[in-house]
Amino acid sequence: MIQANSIHPASKPVKLVLEDGTEWNGWSFGAEVPIAGEVVFNTAMTGYPESMTDASYQGQIMVLTYPLIGNYGVPGKQRENNMLKFFESDSIHISGLIVSDYSFEYSHWNADQSLASWLKEFNIPGVFGIDTRTLTKHLREEGAMLGKIIYQEDIPFINPNLINLVDQVSTKEIIRYGNGKHKILLIDCGVKNNIIRCFLKRDTEVIRVPWDTNIESLEYDGLFISNGPGDPKQCQITINNIKKALAEDKPVFGICLGNQLMGLAAGGDTYKLKYGHRSHNQPVLQVGTNKAYITSQNHGFALDDSTLPEGWEPLFRNLNDQTNEGIRHKTKPFFSSQFHPEASSGPTDTEFLFDEFIEKIVNYKN
Numbered sequence: 521m522i523q524a525n526s527i528h529p530a531s532k533p534v535k536l537v538l539e540d541g542t543e544w545n546g547w548s549f550g551a552e553v554p555i556a557g558e559v560v561f562n563t564a565m566t567g568y569p570e571s572m573t574d575a576s577y578q579g580q581i582m583v584l585t586y587p588l589i590g591n592y593g594v595p596g597k598q599r600e601n602n603m604l605k606f607f608e609s610d611s612i613h614i615s616g617l618i619v620s621d622y623s624f625e626y627s628h629w630n631a632d633q634s635l636a637s638w639l640k641e642f643n644i645p646g647v648f649g650i651d652t653r654t655l656t657k658h659l660r661e662e663g664a665m666l667g668k669i670i671y672q673e674d675i676p677f678i679n680p681n682l683i684n685l686v687d688q689v690s691t692k693e694i695i696r697y698g699n700g701k702h703k704i705l706l707i708d709c710g711v712k713n714n715i716i717r718c719f720l721k722r723d724t725e726v727i728r729v730p731w732d733t734n735i736e737s738l739e740y741d742g743l744f745i746s747n748g749p750g751d752p753k754q755c756q757i758t759i760n761n762i763k764k765a766l767a768e769d770k771p772v773f774g775i776c777l778g779n780q781l782m783g784l785a786a787g788g789d790t791y792k793l794k795y796g797h798r799s800h801n802q803p804v805l806q807v808g809t810n811k812a813y814i815t816s817q818n819h820g821f822a823l824d825d826s827t828l829p830e831g832w833e834p835l836f837r838n839l840n841d842q843t844n845e846g847i848r849h850k851t852k853p854f855f856s857s858q859f860h861p862e863a864s865s866g867p868t869d870t871e872f873l874f875d876e877f878i879e880k881i882v883n884y885k886n
Contacts, residue, residue, distance in 0.1 A: 528624050532671065534647050536618060539666040539677055544655060549622050550639030550646030552671065556678040557581045557615035559667035560820065561656040563799035569594050572614050573607040575689035575710030576776065576818045578749035579680025581616040581667050585656050591623040593631030594638040601697055601720060606630065608712040612642040613689065616669045618655070622648035645669050663794040664820060685750035686710060690731040700724040702881050705740035707731060707758060709748030709777050714862040718874045732757040736764055742771040742881040745778030747860065752780040752790050752821055759785045766854060771880035774856035776819055779846055782856045783823040786832050793843070796820035803839040804859055812839065813870050816863035823847065853880040
């Protein structure tokens with residue numbers, strides 16, 4: 521238990537309140553602002569700059585189970601291929617951060633600033649001094665729930681899943697990357713930068729368009745549907761556009777939210793998971809084989825593959841809870857993964873899915 525006399529002099533008492541009435545007392549770092557959102561946990565040992573800039577966390581209060589956070593600071597903001605080199609987007613997407621022990625001193629060859637100063641830059645509160653493993657156990661038993669970080673004045677709870685979060689994080693304009701021979705049309709629902717990097721390594725030109733773009737008149741060799749936050753059923757415009765693409769024969773590939781959107785467009789249904797999959801060590805089985813992969817994931821909803829129509833089948837399945845981890849069409853070049861093959865979990869365990877997508881594009885063009 522952290523004693524008051526051991527707290528950094530800049531820290532103030534702060535409280536995390538969950539919708540079931542439980543309260544957790546801690547100390548502040550980062551911006552001292554009250555916020556509300558959905559409380560979720562992340563079990564990664566490293567990678568907080570990448571997770572915090574992942575748009576799939578939009579509207580969520582992230583609880584990190586690894587006990588010591590902040591010791592390697594935050595990388596610099598060098599750009600490469602019109603993207604921040606060491607982040608997954610240009611801004612922090614979490615609403616708040618909860619950690620056990622925050623290191624006010626940091627040291628790393630790549631560090632440019634402290635985690636606290638970075639949070640302040642984006643007006644995001646941080647809380648330390650909370651037993652995050654006990655909190656995570658509580659969330660596993662009760663399920664992901666709404667929460668709020670408050671100082672003195674109370675604020676109401678906010679359910680971000682009732683909002684179209686994809687509209688908040690998607691690009692507002694068309695952006696082009698690379699000049700390779702394969703033209704990828706990327707529907708941006710909150711895409712991670714490393715997905716674009718994986719495409720650029722494979723001789724492509726990536727055309728990134730807003731989530732609600734009518735793609736019928738656009739030229740492309742393959743359609744990619746990105747990851748993103750929230751309830752996939754909030755993206756009906758995207759679903760309708762994907763339906764039109766599935767009526768053609770051009771290859772289609774979806775990741776994370778893209779898996780759910782493809783499933784909905786095909787005629788399936790989705791549902792909310794109890795506490796979601798937000799960790800680095802999720803075992804996934806490729807259906808019909810003995811091949812298992814260790815994957816990185818971040819999602820709160822899942823596709824019910826039993827609702828898929830004739831012609832579709834599951835491609836991957838989670839070995840922990842048997843939930844769907846990807847689908848494919850039996851005859852057309854359409855497939856998806858719920859996990860993140862670009863996330864360097866192995867570090868390249870499932871990056872071969874990008875190669876398979878390019879192979880389908882080459883076959884289609886030929």
